[in-house]
Amino acid sequence: MIEQFAKENLHERLRRDRKALLWKLEGLSEYDVRRPLTASGTNLLGLVKHVAGVEARYFGEVFDRPSPEPLPRWQDHDGSDLWATEDETRDQIVGSYRRAWEHSDATINELPLDAPGHVPWWTEPYSHTNLFAVMVHVLGETNRHAGHADILREGVDGRTGLRPEHEMQIDEAARAAYHARIERAARSAASVEA
Numbered sequence: 322m323i324e325q326f327a328k329e330n331l332h333e334r335l336r337r338d339r340k341a342l343l344w345k346l347e348g349l350s351e352y353d354v355r356r357p358l359t360a361s362g363t364n365l366l367g368l369v370k371h372v373a374g375v376e377a378r379y380f381g382e383v384f385d386r387p388s389p390e391p392l393p394r395w396q397d398h399d400g401s402d403l404w405a406t407e408d409e410t411r412d413q414i415v416g417s418y419r420r421a422w423e424h425s426d427a428t429i430n431e432l433p434l435d436a437p438g439h440v441p442w443w444t445e446p447y448s449h450t451n452l453f454a455v456m457v458h459v460l461g462e463t464n465r466h467a468g469h470a471d472i473l474r475e476g477v478d479g480r481t482g483l484r485p486e487h488e489m490q491i492d493e494a495a496r497a498a499y500h501a502r503i504e505r506a507a508r509s510a511a512s513v514e515a
Contacts, residue, residue: 324435327434332429335460335463338460338464342466345470345471362404364405368469370414371466372466386428389424390417
């Protein structure tokens, strides 16, 4: 009984975080979803592309259920999974992510939590694993990158939140006052340290 609860709970959280990640693209221009928003080049569409590949690999190769879509070899990883080329459209990347969901969901639905898997890019003894450990890992990856996307989106246009229905109306004056309060506390603490 607890196994089924755990599986359903992890799967539902994964579905929630997938949607949150995609929501961060909504309403933005092609430029804003693609442009580098950090010194390392992190961008919104690149996060989606990266997480699509993560899901395809972990719920595919690890359980000998290869992705129906071609994936670059891990050894060829050159960072190109972290940004969209001029030839790749938003629809292509989002579509690839949604197809990865379908493939991942089929793996999750068809296998028990203790189904054995092998992650060749993990070190021994961790490379021999199971569906439960992979679900936790992929949920962590998805959640982490959805958090990155949340911060990036806030920097683009101020929008925040897990889902549109949870987004609070932004009171710009209150936000500015809150920001100023935190800034004052930081400056005060820094002056004490000096």
